[in-house]
Amino acid sequence: MTASKSARERKTNKKETVPNQPDDLSLDLDREVILNAGGPGSGKSYSVAKLIQDGVEQEFNVVVIDRDRGLVKAIKEVSGEIPDNLDYFLGKTWGRIEAGVIHAMKVLGPGDWLVFEMIGSMWDFVQTQYAEMVYGDDLAAHILDLRIDAETRVQEAGYDVKSGEAGKERAKSTGYSGLDGRQDWSLIKRMHNANVFDKAILEGDFNILSTTSLKPMDKDEMDKNKWPMWNGLSKRPEGEKGQVHRHDTIIVTDKKNDEYIWRTDLSGGRGKERGLRDLARDVDFTGMGLVASYLEYHADA
Incomplete structure (x- = not known):
């Protein structure tokens, strides 16, 4: 990245945090932390490409951490080339995603943007990466091994394969996606939250845009009101459930006829917006x- 002069000056002249002194709240007054959820073709990648293009004209920088690869095509369609104000990290490994955050902390300042492209895929990916590191298999292979072991125990116990007892025996091994609820999941959340999203949002002074897809809510989610803000849409954002609380603003995008549209009023006056x-x-x-x-x-409001 060839950082714009203004971005470099903002970063260089930024007040350093002094131990035992209050934080400078003015840094957050104009900061945006946005979660954009939408279905296929709803303008998510297009909007990231337009943001990068705007950065060339307005002299701000953008770091993108991606799990999807589709963004490159959108950038080419919007800009015709890869702009100099962009640093791009394709998350082939979880370490690469963490490296993207560390890089953003070094090169971005107020007015710049860090983009997490497809955070639902990142949540799935961190689980797979963890299983590979700990168990030596990807998550699907790990669950399959546990499923085979569970079926062996069902047969050895003489349970009817369709009985409740058989179901409980299988759940002992394959519940929580085959991962230990206290040990594995606490470490997975640390990798995902503390090392990546919380680090960027809590420690960074730049703007953040995260994109994700929408998935239909199942009957249990609707009946138990697990996602109250999203009930009117009957869909919810993919990814770790804490993301809706982590971001200041939630925006749903869609395409109707030939127009891209956005909303923060998800339904019935429900939504999440920054400030007033x-x-x-x-x-x-x-x-x-x-x-x-x-x-x-x-x-203009």
């Missing part, structure tokens, strides 16, 4: 990208 900003519905961001449209909307 009003929730909005069906705002057209075609030709602008989500971030530029969102900031312009609230600047």
Whole structure:
């Protein structure tokens, strides 16, 4: 990345945190931490590409950490080339994702953007990476081995394979995706949260945009009201459940007819927005990208 002069000056002149002194809250006044959820073709990657293009014109830098690869095509369609203000990390390993965050902490400052592309895939990926490191298999292979062992115990015990007893025996091994609820999951969450998302959001002074897909909620999720903000859509964002609390603003994007639209009013006045900003519905961001449209909307409000 050839950092813009203004971005370098912002980073160089930033006040350093002094031990035992209060934090400078002014750094957060204009900071955005946005979660963008949407289905296929809803403008997520297009909006990231437009954000990068805007950075060239407005002299801010962008670091992208990606698990999907689809963004490269969107960047080419929007910009025609790979812009100099972009540093791109493809998360082939979890270590590569962590390296992207460390890099962002070094090169980005106020006004710049860190983009996590497809955080639902990142949540699945960290589980697979953990299983490979600990058990020597990918997660699917690990669960399959446990499933085979469980079936052996069912047969040895003489249970009817369709009985409740057989189901309980299988659940002993394959519950929690075949991972230990106290040991494995606490470490997985540390890798995912403390080393990546919490680090970037809590320690960074740059803006953050995270994208993810939407998945239909199952009957149990609806009946138990596990995702109350999302019940009106009957869909929820993919990824670790704490992400909806971690981000300041939640935006759903969609494509209706030939227009890209965004909303923070998910349904019935439910949503999550930063500060005193009003929730909005069906705002057209075609030709602008989500971030530029969102900031312009609230600047004019």
